[in-house]
Amino acid sequence: MNPFGVVALLPLLVLSAGTVVVMTGIAIRRSNFLAALTTGAVMVAALLALLPAARVVPMRVAPLFLIDGYFVFAAALVLLSALAVLLLSYGYVSAIRSSPADEYYLLLLVATLGAVAMLASDHFVTFFLGLETLSVALLGLIAYSRHRPDATEAAMKYLVLAGTSSAFLLFGIALLYADQGTLSFSLAAAKASSTQGIGIYRMAASALILTGIGYKLSIVPFHMWAPDVYDGAPAPVGAFVAVVSKLSVFTVLMRYFVAGPGHADHAAFQAIALFAILSMLLGNLLALGQNNLKRLLAYSSIAHLGYLLVAFLAPETFGIEASSYYLAAYAVTTLGAFGVIGLLSDPAAGADCAELESYRGLFWRRPWLAGILTLMLVSLAGIPPTMGFIAKAYVMTAGVGSALTLPLAALVIGSIIGLFYYLRVVVVMAQPVAAGVQARFPRVRASGAITIGALAILVVVLGLQPASLIAPIRLANPRAPSPPMVAASPAAPVSVAGLR
Amino acid sequence: MMLPALIVIPLLAALVACLGGRTRANWPRRVTVGALLLDALILAELTRPVPAIGLAPGWLAHFDAPWIPQLGISLRLDMDGLSLLLLWLTLALTLASVAISWREVTAHVGFFHVCLLATTAGIIGVFLATDLFLFFFFWEIMLVPMYFLVAIWGHERRVHAAIKFFLFTQGSGLLMLLAIFALAFVHRQSTGEFTFDYFKLLHTPMSSGTGMLLMLGFFIAFAVKLPVVPFHSWLPDTHTQAPTAGSVLLAGILLKTGAYGLIRFTIPLFPDAAHRFTPIALALGVLGILYGAVLAIGQTDMKRLVAYSSVSHLGFVLLGIFAWNTLALQGAVIQMIAHGISTGALFILVGSVQDRLHTRDLRHLGGLWHGAPRFSAVFLFFAIASLGLPGLGNFVGEFLTLLGTWRVSPPAAVLGAVGLVMAAVYALLLVARALLGPANPQAVMGELSGRHRVTMAAMIVAIVALGVYPQPVIDMASPSLLHLGPLSARAAPLLHLASRQDQP
Incomplete structure (x- = not known):
């Protein structure tokens, strides 16, 4: 590995070393504050390490990692989201029990490491290892509120799901290996472009891999787990599952299907189109009946993944950049919404404050929190002046450009249904406070308040001034020419750039 | 710079009203009035007939700044006579809304005025934007x-009404957004430039099928707002449930x-x-x-x-446009203007x-006249304005x-005239049942308050002047209508032809 490779890999190296540091720190002195501080410092250091890495992209490190502009963008998004989750968790997890919650931060860091590793995957091994690192750490995070039976149930569900989806994924990978003789995306892409047609092995492999990925993205028909896990997990962890894990898996989907060997697999694209339509319609329809805000957000996130897939289906007409912008908007708004739930919840209680009824009159009791939650819901509904509006408009641009009639129809219908349930929450918050029964809200924690404040500002500023985000997104194209594989393979080096 | 100021001032005022509204109840009201008067000053400045420099004939002011250059979207605002007229109507009716809510709205005063100002800012933006994406943004x-x-200060079924209003307008808006994007792509296909600039998108060549689809996308969104009959069902609910100021804003602007x-x-x-669509629109x-x-x-x-009388009156507008x-x-x-004033007044x-x-x-x-003769006289005045009495604004609009x-x-004109007769029936029924007859002992009303009287007096003057x-x-609006002028001149004789050549 040349020295530039080290620079390119620096964010990952920082994260890996950081987990060791945090672990050592815990061995020396157990403290909530110290553990959170070191974890935060490691995340910030990894973010800073992206700067030198961005200078040397695109760079292939070993056959496993591809550090390109897309990685830098996605890693920045993942790290910032993880940092936000950390800030939202601080104060939340320490209130769960009296002993320090330092292992929580360690798990968070390991999960982040797994997610970031996945973003750089140019090889199924990287993808799979990253995914497992993320999933195993998430398991602990989801079950962290041990005193809540729901949390344990959610973790068990997630465990079963993670195992099942990994099994599908592994089998698919094995079939693909049998067909292609390589696990590298780039080499497989080179092969795929030279061979005509898609054999039965590859069809089966694509189906299995899509199933595995579909589970992780919780798109219909692989969505059943999402509401239970979102509901049972502590609110900040719910945000992590909704944002970081989906974001990183979606990145791999882009790498494999749009930029990699899957781009010729029309059957897979048709299947994804179907999943997208189903997700938009069913996700929104199922959200209609929810009286629990976390479950509502779970179904809405299913629908949002559907919108995101519309952009995925239109890579030729702004689709790639639309999906990147959408990911950013989705991350900011989802973190903000879960952040408000977390701030209103008493971690020591039997459940988070997610029942819609407890939000009655929130506008007049906690105007700032209610205002921010409204802003996030408005953004999720795709109404200006928020990021969500620009994101949805961007996706629609992409879809119109590629004439995706059915997905666009589903998007419009889904959005209208979506308005209904987002507005319902806003209406409940705007109603007069019910006399008599008044749930007590805990004191607002400073770190969380600052985080959601920052997120709210981001939602509006990037909604009014999207150009400042679109410019870097344009540089982060997974299809940008990447350096050819070193002569490790017998096949002649083929530049991926020339593929399409 | 004056055009963006028109939009920014109400928004800034909303912020100020929100921050100061916690302590002093009259603060948001004063801030709102101040912002509206400031806007009116700017508008007065723009109304003076200065020879426009570097502007196309008919256009009075222009503003341009990049917004999302990557997608060909800019902050482009332009004002012509039509926009100017509607902006005056907007400011006047918003001011009236503030005045008549001075005593009436007591709950969450700060937030009420924030909403009022934000709505006004959005409406001003709609009347000014000439970048299609920006237009949709304000829309x-x-x-x-x-x-x-509607949802907070409305009447008994406010939540239902508010959600219905939102679903109708947002849903149809999404269709328009799709049409906007499709238009931009069609334009890119023929010119290679991806833009949302209204003036560049004018005269985009397209096949007649595409044109019809895109036109319908726009038409439905506007038809829901206008409202045109199959899309009107949100209107009675929303207008009925909205607070008075909300009804005035809704109906008026x-x-x-x-x-x-x-x-x-x-x-x-x-x-x-649109021309092929004429028979259906009529x-x-x-x-x-x-x-x-x-x-x-x-x-x-x-x-x-x-x-419902609004639905009827705006049918004339659709007739006139097509x-x-x-x-x-x-x-x-x-x-449009007369209806804004007379219906706004009736709602007040x-x-x-x-x-x-x-x-x-x-x-x-019944019998309100006994207790409140002045109120009843004003009521009678606006009721007969609404039925189209010659000498008042509505008559001029309907007659032309x-x-x-x-x-x-x-045939369309004859049936439209039948509508005028029916307008007399409902307006007089309203007067007869509310004002005349024996007084109901449980329903004796006092006279209007000072602010109401001033507002009503101003509106009476306006509607008489217009009549x-x-x-x-007409002079102010006609340059904007002349944009459609050559088109109409060439279209009118062709109305009975089955098809027309595509031409830019």
């Missing part, structure tokens, strides 16, 4: 605060954004498709006039009655009945519209 932005106005959109966007962008216009009037006659809820001649277009513009009057007597039900009212429509379609001397308004 959506005015919905959320309006939604809050928000509905006009639909008419404005038709005049500014649907017809100029898709002249051929039929819808006539249907709206008659259907709205019939339902208005049958109402016992005063607010609902006025709301008659394809200057006379009818001028009638439509006058009708009905609202004050509701505030004092806590009912809008005509079956429980029918005159213009007669040239292209005598007696409408020429300044």
